[in-house]
Amino acid sequence: MDKMEIRFAGTGGQGIILLGVLAAEAATIAGNYATQGSYYGAQVRGGITSADVVLGKEWIPFPYVEKSDLLVTLTSESLDHYVNQAKPGSIIIVDENIIILEDQDELQKNFNLVRVPLTHKCFERFNSNFFLNIVTFGFVVRYLKDFFTEEHAIQALKNNVPERLFDEELAALRIGLNL
Amino acid sequence: MDKMEIRFAGTGGQGIILLGVLAAEAATIAGNYATQGSYYGAQVRGGITSADVVLGKEWIPFPYVEKSDLLVTLTSESLDHYVNQAKPGSIIIVDENIIILEDQDELQKNFNLVRVPLTHKCFERFNSNFFLNIVTFGFVVRYLKDFFTEEHAIQALKNNVPERLFDEELAALRIGLNL
Amino acid sequence: MNKKFEIEINQDWCKACYICVKICPKQVFTISEKESFRGFKEVIPSYEDNCIGCLQCENMCPDFAIEVREIDHAVEKS
Amino acid sequence: MNKKFEIEINQDWCKACYICVKICPKQVFTISEKESFRGFKEVIPSYEDNCIGCLQCENMCPDFAIEVREIDHAVEKS
Amino acid sequence: MKTYMDWIRTDFFPTAFCPGCGHGIILRAIVKALDELNLEQEKVVFVSGIGCSGWIPSPYIKTDSIHTTHGRAIAFATGVKLAKPEMTVIVVGGDGDLASIGGNHLIHAARRNIDITCIMADNNNYGMTGGQYSPTTPEGAKTTTSRKGHKEPPFDVARLVKAAGAKYVARYTVAHFPQLVNAIKKAITTPGFTFVQAISSCPTHFGRRNITADPYEYIEYFRKNSVNIKNFIPEEHAGKITIGEF
Amino acid sequence: MKTYMDWIRTDFFPTAFCPGCGHGIILRAIVKALDELNLEQEKVVFVSGIGCSGWIPSPYIKTDSIHTTHGRAIAFATGVKLAKPEMTVIVVGGDGDLASIGGNHLIHAARRNIDITCIMADNNNYGMTGGQYSPTTPEGAKTTTSRKGHKEPPFDVARLVKAAGAKYVARYTVAHFPQLVNAIKKAITTPGFTFVQAISSCPTHFGRRNITADPYEYIEYFRKNSVNIKNFIPEEHAGKITIGEF
Amino acid sequence: MPWKRVKSPIKPGRYFVQGDEAVADGAFCAGMRFYAGYPITPASEIITRVLDRFEESGEGVYFQGEDEIASIAACIGASWTGVKAMTATSGPGFDLMIENLGYAIFTETPLVIVDVQRAGPSTGQAARPSQADYHQARYGTHGDYEIIVLSPWSCQELFEFGIKAFNLSERYRVPVIILTDEAVGHLREPIIIPEEIDIFDREHDPDSPPFSFDERDATPMPLIGDGKALLITGSTHTEYGKRITQDAEVHRRLVKHLIGKIQNNISDIFETQEEFIEESEIVIASYGISARSAYEAVKRLRSKGIKAGFFRLKVLWPFWDRYVREALSGVKKIFVPEMNAGHLAKELERVLNADIVPITELGTEVIKPEVIVKIVEENI
Amino acid sequence: MPWKRVKSPIKPGRYFVQGDEAVADGAFCAGMRFYAGYPITPASEIITRVLDRFEESGEGVYFQGEDEIASIAACIGASWTGVKAMTATSGPGFDLMIENLGYAIFTETPLVIVDVQRAGPSTGQAARPSQADYHQARYGTHGDYEIIVLSPWSCQELFEFGIKAFNLSERYRVPVIILTDEAVGHLREPIIIPEEIDIFDREHDPDSPPFSFDERDATPMPLIGDGKALLITGSTHTEYGKRITQDAEVHRRLVKHLIGKIQNNISDIFETQEEFIEESEIVIASYGISARSAYEAVKRLRSKGIKAGFFRLKVLWPFWDRYVREALSGVKKIFVPEMNAGHLAKELERVLNADIVPITELGTEVIKPEVIVKIVEENI
C-alpha cells in the first residue's frame, strides 16, 4: 500500500491521541510520510475522541481520514459513530469487551471485524487500563508493516513516554505485539 | 445673502468655539439654518483654534468654510494662517492690538480689513480678557443681520452661558454691539 | 436507638475518584473488581450498616453521586 | 554676610499661574499691568533684593519658568 | 433527594469535570448555601467566565446564568445588578479568570461596593488550558509554564480584595465544607461586594505536579495544611494556607 | 541653569499643560530626583500612557521614552525591563491611566515585583478628557460625570499596591516638594516594584469644581489638608489626605 | 405589537445641538435607559448629554466602567434584563470592546454602540475625524457573523439613527453600530425633535428558548428574572443555550442563523439616498461626512452642466450587493470620496463592473467639495 | 548586511511535530528570544515548545502576561530594546491584542503574532478550526495601514513562516501575523530543520530618526538604550517622534508611509503557489488548511480529466491585486473553498471578472476534497 488511512477512536482519557502519534511517528522514523490530526483538542473531556493518522510513501495533501482503511475503536459509542466512515471490507478492530450497538452480523459481513481482548490483557498484566492505548498500539503494528517495523514502533514509544515509565510501556507494547 | 461663511479664529482658551456657537445658534433661533464645526476639539491646548460657521436660509451640505465671507481673528498667528482662505474683498475683523505679520497694505488692498479695539474695550470694562469672545460676538452681529437680530443674539447668549454670569456676559455683548 | 442510614450511589454520575471510599470513617465502601460499562470500577456501599451518617462521603463527592438518607423509623412503624 | 540672589523669569515659558507670586514669603514678585504678546500679564521679580533663596517659587513653578540663583560673591571678587 | 438538588440541573450530569475535581464540591457548597438561605430560584442569577470554574454554575445550577467571556464575569454582573437590583447576583470564576485577566474588574467591583457576591474557585492554576501558572500559584510550584518551579510571588487575593474595599471576605478550602457553605451564606446576605475564595483541587494538573493526583489525598492535604488566620503564627505556619474570615 | 535641566527637553517648552497644572511640579520632582541620584541619562527609560499625566515624561524628559496606549504603560515597561534589565525603567501615569483602565497591570507588576518604579500623577479625575471621575475621585466630589456628587468610594491606591506586593510605597502631594523628590529617589533605588502616588492639582477641571481654580490656593489646600500617616488619628483627621511612606 | 408610537420624552421642537448630543437624544427617545461607557475624545460629549436626559427624567442608569471592556460587558448584562443599553467610544476604545462585541453578536444581545471615529491607527490625532474604521466595524471581532452599521451624515440623522439603531437592534437581536466621526460628532446644526417617535421593543417571550437556528429571522427573547433558568453562553450552543463544543453541525446552523436573520431581511435594514442616478453617467458615492462634500460637489457639477448623480449609503453593513448592483447598473464611472484609503471603493469594486475612482484622504481634513469637482472634471 | 546565514540553533534533521511546535521552532531559529503570551486553546502548545527551546539553549525570556493585552504590550516594549519578540493567541485573545497591535503598526515595531484560529464568534468551539478571521487580521485595529499576514498550510510551512515572519517584520518594521488555525496548529507531520537559516536582522542605526515619511521603504531603527533619547509615541508624530495632534498633512504623510513601505515592496512580500493555471479554465483558489483539500481535489479532478488549476495564497495580506489579476486572467471560473463565509472569495470578486464560486464551511469541519470535487463537477 502507498497510502493508508487509519482512525483511532475512543473516549477522553484513553490516550487516543498518543496512540495516533505513535503510529505516525513510527512511520516518520521509518522515513515515510505521516500525519496525525485530531478533531478533538485540549478543551475537551468526555465524549468521543478520535485521532486520524494517514501514512504514505510521500507527502499527502489532505491529512485526515476520509474513509478509513483501518478503524480502531475502544468504546461502543465511537464504533457506532465512525463505522460508516470505514471503507467497505476494511479492517475494524474493536476491544473485545465493548458492547456492539450495531447489528453485529451486518458489521461482520461488511467489514473485516477483529475483536481483541485488549482491556482484558491490559488488566491482566497491570490491573488497570492505564496502558490500554499502548497495548492497542502493539496490536495494531501488524497492520502497518508497509510503513514501519516493530523497532520503529519501539523508538516512537521511547520518544513519547516519560523515561521512568518506559519499561512498563514497553511491556504493554509487547503484550499487544504478541496478542 | 442666502449663505454666509464665517470663520472665527484665535488661540486655545479664548472661547472661540463658543463664539461660533453663539452666531450659529442665534441664526437657528431666527429660523435659519446654521452649522458650527470646529476643526479643533477637546484634546487640545495652545496652538490655533478656529470655529467655522455657515449660515443659510436652507440646509447646507458642506458645513465648513471653504472661503470665508467673514474672518474674525483674535491672534496674529490665526490671521496669518487663515487669511488666504478668505474670499477676495471679504471682511476680515482683527483685534486692534494684535501684531499683523503680513504686509498690512496688501491686506487692506485685498480685503475689507476692520481693526477693532476689542481687547481694549474688554479690559476697560472687566480688567480681564475673560469676556473677549462675547465682546467680539457683539461686534460681529452687525455683519450677520441677514440671519438674525440682536434679540436672537441675546437669546443665544442666554442658552449658552451659566445663569450667574449672564448679566456680565450681556454687558460684554452690549459693549460689542455698541462698538 | 441506633439510627440507620441508607446509601444510594448513582453509578451514572460517579467518576470513580474514590474520595468517598477513603474518607469514610467507617469503611462503608468497597470497590468493585470489574469495570463498568463506562470503564470505571464501581463504588459499592458494602457495609451500609456501619454508616453513622456523618455525610462526609456525600458532601465530598464532587459528582453528586452519593446520597445518604436516614431511614425513617416512624414511617416504618406506621 | 547676607546672601544675594538673582531671579530669572522665562517669560516664554511662564503661563501666569501666579503660584510664585502668592507663595513667595518675601513678596518678591509683582504682576505687570499690561498683557504680553502671549496674552498674559507678566510676573516681575520687582523686589529681588528681598529674596532669601527659599526656592519655593522655583520648585512650585509648574513651568520651569523661574530660576533663583545665588550670586557667587567669590566670582564677583575675582 | 436532598432539597438542594432542586438547584441542580441534573439533566446535565455527569459533569464535565475530571474525576475528583474540587469544583464539584464547590458546586455543592453553593447550592447548599442557596437552599439553606431559602432564596427564590427566579431571583438568583449566576455570572461566570471561561475556565473549568466557569462551568460550576453554567450549566449546573438551575437559575438564570450568563457564561461570559474570560475574565469579564464581574463586569457583566455589574450591568445585571444595576439594571435589575432585585436579583441576587453571584459571580463564580477561577483564579485565572478573576485574578489574572479579570483582576481589574474584581478590585473595581470591590471599590464600588456593587452588591454582588463573588466566589473564586481557586485551584492555583489554569485548569482548562492545561495547567499553566496563575496569580495564585505558589512560588516554587511546577506548572506547564513553570517547569522548574514558579518564580513569581502569588497574590493573597482575599487580602487584596479586602484592601480594595470588599465588605465580607473569607477563604476556605474544599476540605472545609461546612465553613465554606457558611461563608457563602454570609457573603450572599451581607450587603455590598462580598468575596469567598474557595481553594479547590485540580488533580489533573496542579495536584499531579505539586501535591497529589489522588483526589482524596488532595483533600487531606488541604485539611492538614490549613490554619485559621486567627491562630496564624508566621514562624510556625509558614507555607500554610490561611483560612477564615478576613 | 540648574543641573537637573539637563534632563529636560527645553525645546518642547512651554509645556502643553494648563496654567498652574500640578503635573509640571511632578515633572520637576522627577528630574530633580534623577539628577540627585546621578543616574546616566542613557540608562533611564520612561514609559507613560495616555492622559495629561502621560505627557510628563513624553516629551519633556530627555531620556528614551515610550508614550504608549491608555492604561498599558506598565505592561510595556515590563517588556522593556525583562529584555534589557540594565535600564532603569520608570512609569509615569495618571489616576485614570494606572488605577482605572490600567489597574490590573499595576497590581500584577506589584505582585511579580518587577524592578520598575511607577509614579502616579493623581489629580483625582480624568484631566485630558474633560474632568470625569476616576477611581481616586472622593465621594461627593463633583465631576463632569458626577454632577451631583460622586457616589462611589475611591481606592486608596497606595495601600492597594502595597497589599499587592510593592516593595516601596509612598504618597505625597505636589505641595510636599522635597518629600516627593525624596520618595522618588527612594523608589528608584529600592529594588523591585516601587510606587509613588503624587497627588497633583488640576485647576482646569477637578480644582475648579471642587477645591479652587487658583493654582496657588490649590497647593495651599494640599498643604493644609494632608497629614502624615504616622500621625493619622481617624477621628481627628477624617477627610484628610494621608501622606508618607506606606 | 412590538412596534409602537410614543410621545417624545424630550420636548419636541427645533434645537441647535452638537452631533454627539443629537445621538444621545435620539437614543433616549428610543428608550435607552442604561448607559455604560468610558470617556474618550471625541465621544465624551455623549455621556454628558445622556446624563442630562437621565437626570431631567429621573430615569436611567449611568455606569462609568473602569475601561471599555467593562462598559460593553455591563451593557450586555443589562440588556438581558430587558433594558435598552448603549455605549459610545472611539477607535482605541472600540478596539477594546471587540471581544465582547463578539459575545453580544453570538448571544444575540440587543445593544447600540456609537463609534465616533478619530484619526488612527493607535492614538493618532484624537480630535480629528476619519472614516478609516469602515471595515473594522464589520470585521473587527473574530468569527463569521453579520452586524448592522449605520452611517449618519448630519446631526438630524444622528438623532434619527439613535432611534433607528435601537429599533433594528431590538428587532434583529444584534448589536448595532452607529459609525460616525469627529466631524459629524462635533458638528453643530439645528435638529428637529418630533412630537411622536416610532419605536420597536424586542419581542419578550419568557417561554421562548433564548436562541434559535432559524435562518430567516430573529427569535423572541426571554429575560433574566423571567424565572426560566436561562442559559446564556458565548460558546456554541443549542436553542436552549446548551454548550456544544464539538459538533460542527450545531456551529454551522448557529452561524447560518446569525447571518441569515440579517441577510434575509436586508430590504428592511438597508437604506440609501440616491439623486439623479437615472440620468447620470457618473455618480459620486459616499457616506457620512464625506457624503456632504459629495453632495455639494454634485450640485456644483450639475450647475456646470455635468450630469453627476449622488449615491449615499445610510447603512454601511450589511452591504446589499444586489441592490447596489441594480441601482448603479447604468453608471460608467463612480467617484468615491472617503476619509480613508478607499474602503467603500473596495466594496464597490467588488460588486460593480463600473470604473471606480477612489478619492481618498489619508490625513484628517474633511474633503473639500472643490477637490471632488476637480477630480471628476479631470477624469471624465 | 542585515541578511545573514546562520547555523540552525536547533539540531538539523527530520522531526515529527505538531504545527504549534513547528512555528515555535521556526521562530526560535529566526532568533526569537522574547516570548510573552497568555494561554489559550489551540495556541497553548506554542508556549510549551518555546519554553523547551529557551530552557535547552539557556537563552530567551518568557513572560506570561496577566492577559493578552499585557502580553503584546510587553512584546512591543521588548522589541524596542532590539530583541525579536513573539506572542501567540487565538480569536478571543487576538481581539484583546487589537489596540496594541495598532500601536505596533503606528510605531513600526517589529513583532510576530501567531493567531491559531478557532471557531467563533466569541468562545465558539475552542478546539475546532476556522478561517473566519481572514479580514479581522487585516482590518481588526482602527485606522488605515498595511499589515503582513501569512497563511501556512503545513507543519513544514509553519516552521518556515516562523522564520519568514521575523524576516519580513524586521525588514519592514511591521507586525507580521502568522494566521493559522486549529487544524494546522494541532496537525502532526514530519518537518525538516535545515543546517542553515537565512535571517534578516533589522537595520539598527542609533543615529537614525525612529520614524519616517518615506513612501517607498522602511527606515532603520534606533533602540532603547542607544543613548539618543528616543521619543516613541502612538500619537501622530514627526520622524523624531514629536507628537503632532492637529496637522492633517503630518498624519497624511505618516499613513502614506505605513501603506507605502509595504505596497511598494509587495513583490518582495507576496507569495503564492500555482499549479496548472496556464492550461486550466477553472481554478481552485484557497489558503491554509482548506488549500490542502483543494490540492487533493485538483489531483482528483485532473485524474478524471477535468483541467483544474491550483492557486494558493501563502501571503493573505497585502493582497496584490495586479499580480492576482494577471495570474488568473485566463480563468473563467474560480472555486474558493474556505472554512468561513467566503472571505478570500470577496477579494477575488473585487479584482477579477471571472465567475467566483465560494465553497464555504460555516461549521467547524475541514472541507473534504470530495465536497470540492462534487461542487466543481456540478458547476462546469
Ligand SMILES: Cc1ncc(C[n+]2csc(CCOP(=O)(O)OP(=O)(O)O)c2C)c(N)n1
Ligand atoms: C481572552 C481569552 N484568553 C484566554 C482564554 C483561554 N482560557 C480559557 S480558560 C483559561 C484559564 C482558566 O483558568 P481559571 O480561571 O483558573 O479556571 P480553571 O480552569 O482553573 O478552573 C484560559 C486562559 C480565553 N478563553 N479567552
Ligand SMILES: Cc1ncc(C[n+]2csc(CCOP(=O)(O)OP(=O)(O)O)c2C)c(N)n1
Ligand atoms: C482605550 C482608551 N480609552 C479612552 C481613552 C481616552 N482617554 C485619554 S486620557 C484619559 C484619562 C486620563 O486621565 P488620567 O489618566 O487620570 O490622566 P490626567 O489627564 O488626569 O493626567 C482617557 C479616558 C484613550 N485614549 N484610550
Ligand code: SF4
Ligand atoms: S466520591 Fe462520588 S464520584 Fe467519587 S467515587 Fe465516590 S461516588 Fe464516585
Ligand code: SF4
Ligand atoms: S455518611 Fe459517613 S459513615 Fe456513612 S458512608 Fe458516608 S462517610 Fe461513611
Ligand code: SF4
Ligand atoms: S509660577 Fe511659573 S508659570 Fe506660574 S506665574 Fe510664576 S513663573 Fe509663571
Ligand code: SF4
Ligand atoms: S526663592 Fe523664596 S524668597 Fe526668593 S523669590 Fe523665590 S519664593 Fe521668594
Ligand code: SF4
Ligand atoms: S482540569 Fe482541573 S479544574 Fe479542570 S475539571 Fe479537571 S481537575 Fe477540575
Ligand code: SF4
Ligand atoms: S486638564 Fe488638568 S491635568 Fe490636564 S493639563 Fe490641564 S490642569 Fe493639568
Ligand SMILES: [Mg+2]
Ligand atoms: Mg484555576
Ligand SMILES: [Mg+2]
Ligand atoms: Mg487624572
